[in-house]
Each structure stands twice: as structure tokens, then as C-alpha cells.
Amino acid sequence: NAGVTQTPKFRVLKTGQSMTLLCAQDMNHEYMYWYRQDPGMGLRLIHYSVGEGTTAKGEVPDGYNVSRLKKQNFLLGLESAAPSQTSVYFCASSRPPGATGEQFFGPGTRLTVL
């Protein structure tokens, strides 16, 4: 049982390049989330998904797109990377409402945009 995994672990991009971050979970969780973590700002929600084929915007969605084609995977895309997107990105998953609300986090992806 791997929990929540993320690939890649590290990435350096040039301004304007694109990339996709992959999140996978093996806990059969309905809900998945992408957060970014910046110094002194805690974690902020980018996008989330309440089930396969559905996505929604969080607090800071601009510049990102997501897809949830399979229940176990949640992809975060950057179409044209900007230095402001330099951050650590965490994926999380949770069970539906009525359960604990606890979220399980992946190990993170450290992205640097030059």
C-alpha cells in the first residue's frame, strides 16, 4: 500500500515551458487535491476533484489545469510556466464527506521555474 505518490520529485523548467505533475493514490479515495506550499504562506488549494471525470477550482487556480480521467490519478498541468509558479506541490486524497475529512498527502514535487 503506497498511499499517495507523486512524480516527478524535482523539476526545473524555463519560463514558458509546460509540464504535467502526476499524482496517484491506491486507497480508493474519491476526492483528490492539489496544493502548493510557499514559504510563510502554508498550503493553498489549487484544484480539486470529487470524483472521476470531475474537477473544480480552489483558491489559486490561475495558470494550472487538472484532469481526473481515472479515479486513482490526478494530473496537474502547467501550460506556460512562470517564475511565480516556483513552489512545492503536494497532492492529497480523502474519503467522501461523512468520513473523517482527513487528507493523506504525497511526498511533494519541488518545481523551479527559471
Add this chain to the structure above:
Amino acid sequence: AQSVSQHNHHVILSEAASLELGCNYSYGGTVNLFWYVQYPGQHLQLLLKYFSGDPLVKGIKGFEAEFIKSKFSFNLRKPSVQWSDTAEYFCAVNEGLTGGGNKLTFGTGTQLKVEL
């Protein structure tokens, strides 16, 4: 929308000292509260959580937190810290999202350094 305040940004303690990290949240209704810990280079792990019942919650590694509804607080405590407790600690509150799902609103974190 919820907000979470952690007033201690950096804390330095000697081993065996007692720890208390403050956390205040803004919402006045029913809340679910969490403390997560992030050890250097690692992902967030759940320390403890409060949903209902006894306001004194015990978590892993000897940590506990007390929910005080009248003060909108959920402070984290440990009677005697160890060097291995060096980490960043995040308080979070659960908030429902339109259409389902739960958003965690995090505080800005407290960096704890425990010196030998």
C-alpha cells in the same frame, strides 16, 4: 472562508522543554481541526485531529491538543520535546467545498527547532 492563524513562526527549544504552539481559527460553527507535521524533506503527516467529543485530543509521539471553542483555539502541546521533533507544524481546519469535498485551510506553519 476560514482563516487559521499560527502566531509562533519560529520556536527554538532545548530537549526536554515543554512545547505549546498556538492555533486560532475564524469559523464559529462546527469545525474539524488538525495538526500536521512536516519533517525536513518529507511530506505532511497527521499528528492528531479533533471532530467532536473530548476537547483534549491525544496524537502520535506524545503530542496533544486542546480544543477551546470559546477561544476559537486548538493549541498543540508536548510536555517534553526531543531533538527528533524538529520539524514544521501546521494547524488546519476542515471546510466543506461546493459540490463536495473538504478543503483544508492551513496556517502558515511553525518551524520548531529542538537543540541538544
